[in-house]
Amino acid sequence: MPRKSPFKRHRFPREIILCAIRWYLRYPLSYQDVVDLLEERGIAVDRSTVFRWVQKFSPELTKRTERHLRRASVDWHVDETYIRVGGKWRYLWRAIDANGQMVDFRLTARRDAKAAKAFLNKAIERVRLHRPVTIVTDKAPTYRRVIREINHLYYLHFDSIRHIDRKWHNNLIESDHAATKRLLGYHQSFRSLRTARTTLSGIETIRTIKRGHIHYKQPGVRGEIQFISELFADA
Numbered sequence: 001m002p003r004k005s006p007f008k009r010h011r012f013p014r015e016i017i018l019c020a021i022r023w024y025l026r027y028p029l030s031y032q033d034v035v036d037l038l039e040e041r042g043i044a045v046d047r048s049t050v051f052r053w054v055q056k057f058s059p060e061l062t063k064r065t066e067r068h069l070r071r072a073s074v075d076w077h078v079d080e081t082y083i084r085v086g087g088k089w090r091y092l093w094r095a096i097d098a099n100g101q102m103v104d105f106r107l108t109a110r111r112d113a114k115a116a117k118a119f120l121n122k123a124i125e126r127v128r129l130h131r132p133v134t135i136v137t138d139k140a141p142t143y144r145r146v147i148r149e150i151n152h153l154y155y156l157h158f159d160s161i162r163h164i165d166r167k168w169h170n171n172l173i174e175s176d177h178a179a180t181k182r183l184l185g186y187h188q189s190f191r192s193l194r195t196a197r198t199t200l201s202g203i204e205t206i207r208t209i210k211r212g213h214i215h216y217k218q219p220g221v222r223g224e225i226q227f228i229s230e231l232f233a234d235a
Contacts, residue, residue: 005234016043020050021057024077025199025206026224030184032216055195058202064231065205068214073097074133077173078120078143080111081181085190090199093119093194094180096173101213102204103127107197117146134166134172180207 007014016038024034031047038045075098082089091111095103101197108115124131138142144163151160183203190196208214209224217227 006057007169012043012045014232015229017053017057018232020045020059021054021137022206022225022228024054025058025202025212026051028120053112054202055198058198058205060230061228062201062205065209065214066228067140068216068231069208070101070213071171072103072127072132073099074100075136076103076123076132077136077170079138079173079177080116081177081198083181083184083190085193085196090178090193090196091115092105094173094177095119095123096176098172099137099213100211102208105200105204107137107193107200109193113142113146117141117149120150131139132161134162136162136169138170139165139167141168165218180204186229 007017008226010017018118020034023029024031024038029037031050033197035045035047071182076095077098078093078095079089080093080168083091085107088109088234091108093106093108095105095114097103104119104126106119106122108119135143143165147161147163166221180203190199206224209217209227214227217223
């Protein structure tokens with residue numbers, strides 16, 4: 001049975017919609033910047049339309065990219081940073097592997113052991129049998145306790161996860177945080193956790209494509225455009 005096209009009933013063609021969301025998610029642009037760039041090409045849309053496109057198609061982009069992902073390594077770097085949502089600081093938990101490939105992320109209202117445990121369990125469940133052998137974190141005691149609990153839960157089926165919290169060992173993900181936040185800094189502030197999660201999902205997926213952490217992608221921007229176009233070829 002053919003998959004239902006997500007572009008059905010949209011006034012603009014698929015190529016324009018994909019171009020707009022790729023610009024917004026890949027570059028430090030506001031919604032108005034995307035509108036202006038489209039207008040230079042004779043395409044008149046408004047900011048609310050671009051916003052709706054990003055909110056609708058970011059999860060679809062992430063879902064369609066999943067099956068093309070390279071397998072993450074078993075050495076993880078985990079850390080949390082913060083972003084502003086609805087005028088309040090919220091916490092963005094992120095895990096990447098030793099090659100800088102995104103493993104998973106989670107946006108929460110709190111920064112505590114419960115949130116850390118929920119994030120790590122979610123990330124481990126996502127990779128299934130390819131769970132981490134080592135997890136590098138900062139020296140926050142929360143991680144030590146949570147990893148110990150996870151080892152106690154899984155040790156009958158897997159080897160224990162080795163926790164590394166030495167100074168400087170987590171520079172990889174801290175640099176990755178900085179790159180993400182530079183991009184987010186140019187975007188309009190998020191009004192809700194839901195819109196923030198959706199947009200972050202698209203941003204992380206585009207960064208994964210850009211970095212070549214997927215199969216069958218040609219190098220460069222043209223390769224990114226071709227890959228995304230082929231993802232939606234059945235639409």
